[in-house]
Amino acid sequence: MKVLVTGAGGGLGTVVQQVAAGMDKVHLVAYSRAELDVTDEKAVARAIAAQMPDYVINTAAFTHVDQAEIQQEEAFLLNARCLEPMAAACQKAGAVLVHISTDYVFDGTKDTPYTEEDPTNPINVYGASKREGELAVLSYEKGIVIRTSWIYSLHSKNFLAAIPRLLRSNKEPLRIEHSQKNSPTYAPHLAEALFVLMHRGITNGLYHYTNTGGGCTRYTFACAVRDKIRAKEPGVVLAGIKPFESGTPDRPGLAQRPLYSVMSAQKIADLLELDIPHWQSGIDFLI
Numbered sequence: 001m002k003v004l005v006t007g008a009g010g011g012l013g014t015v016v017q018q019v020a021a022g023m024d025k026v027h028l029v030a031y032s033r034a035e036l037d038v039t040d041e042k043a044v045a046r047a048i049a050a051q052m053p054d055y056v057i058n059t060a061a062f063t064h065v066d067q068a069e070i071q072q073e074e075a076f077l078l079n080a081r082c083l084e085p086m087a088a089a090c091q092k093a094g095a096v097l098v099h100i101s102t103d104y105v106f107d108g109t110k111d112t113p114y115t116e117e118d119p120t121n122p123i124n125v126y127g128a129s130k131r132e133g134e135l136a137v138l139s140y141e142k143g144i145v146i147r148t149s150w151i152y153s154l155h156s157k158n159f160l161a162a163i164p165r166l167l168r169s170n171k172e173p174l175r176i177e178h179s180q181k182n183s184p185t186y187a188p189h190l191a192e193a194l195f196v197l198m199h200r201g202i203t204n205g206l207y208h209y210t211n212t213g214g215g216c217t218r219y220t221f222a223c224a225v226r227d228k229i230r231a232k233e234p235g236v237v238l239a240g241i242k243p244f245e246s247g248t249p250d251r252p253g254l255a256q257r258p259l260y261s262v263m264s265a266q267k268i269a270d271l272l273e274l275d276i277p278h279w280q281s282g283i284d285f286l287i
């Protein structure tokens with residue numbers, strides 16, 4: 001099976017390459033942003049025509065949620081408008097397009113896990129641009145959209161991945177947000193599920209993939225990290241952790257975020273017969 005990955009220098013793209021490296025039957029070609037700008041239609045068409053992959057995994061995205069409020073044009077170009085030409089290039093090559101999307105397509109007003117059937121209603125530019133991208137991919141007959149959330153691994157450059165270092169180095173207690181509830185997703189678990197999906201020959205559909213366990217806040221995640229470090233290293237000195245509730249997502253200059261965007265991954269678990277791990281299980285690899 002030949003797989004082409006875009007955005008290969010990013011957090012998920014890096015992990016997809018690592019997971020593929022251990023697989024005999026996968027020939028992976030990975031393009032970082034410098035090697036393939038996904039907003040360059042002609043370059044995308046050339047790369048896909050030259051490689052003739054079975055699957056294209058698009059992990060390239062405008063992922064800076066606050067910056068998307070300011071750079072709306074760029075966010076829509078990268079998260080939405082480049083996807084129709086990418087799907088057209090896939091169609092010519094007979095490739096399936098696997099596109100990664102987000103829980104931020106939801107408004108957060110539910111209090112039970114979002115399923116694929118729930119209506120979307122993005123409350124920030126990033127979420128709106130990702131939703132438009134989903135629609136472009138899903139209108140292609142061989143388009144797959146995987147919604148995920150709070151991806152973390154050693155290769156992530158986000159707050160969840162930074163928590164072990166902050167706990168070890170900070171002298172003052174860490175103040176950590178405790179009102180936004182979400183589902184952390186350990187990137188290697190997601191990458192492995194993508195390969196199961198491709199090996200099974202799935203060619204279309206909308207699926208949620210996150211770790212299980214009902215989600216958590218950043219504060220709860222940090223407490224779990226602290227407890228796991230302490231269990232491994234009794235007597236270790238770590239910074240304290242204090243919760244703060246942002247309450248309203250309305251923070252001047254920053255994007256609004258859904259307060260609750262836990263997703264159910266039951267549909268993909270049933271389809272692929274996956275036993276999806278709990279969100280805490282990836283923490284062992286972070287510390």
Ligand SMILES: NC(=O)c1ccc[n+]([C@@H]2O[C@H](COP(=O)([O-])OP(=O)(O)OC[C@H]3O[C@@H](n4cnc5c(N)ncnc54)[C@H](OP(=O)(O)O)[C@@H]3O)[C@@H](O)[C@H]2O)c1
Nearest residue numbers: 007009010011012033037038060061063102148149150151
């Ligand atoms: N991280 C999360 O918590 C999270 C949550 C939900 C959904 N997602 C989705 O998951 C996917 C992967 O996210 P991630 O965490 O791996 O994000 P990431 O680390 O920010 O990776 C995105 C990659 O896209 C690249 N890129 C930017 N512009 C590009 C262009 N014009 N052409 C080609 N590549 C370009 C970036 O390169 P530069 O670094 O050089 O800009 C970066 O390497 C994205 O679709 C994202 O929306 C992520």
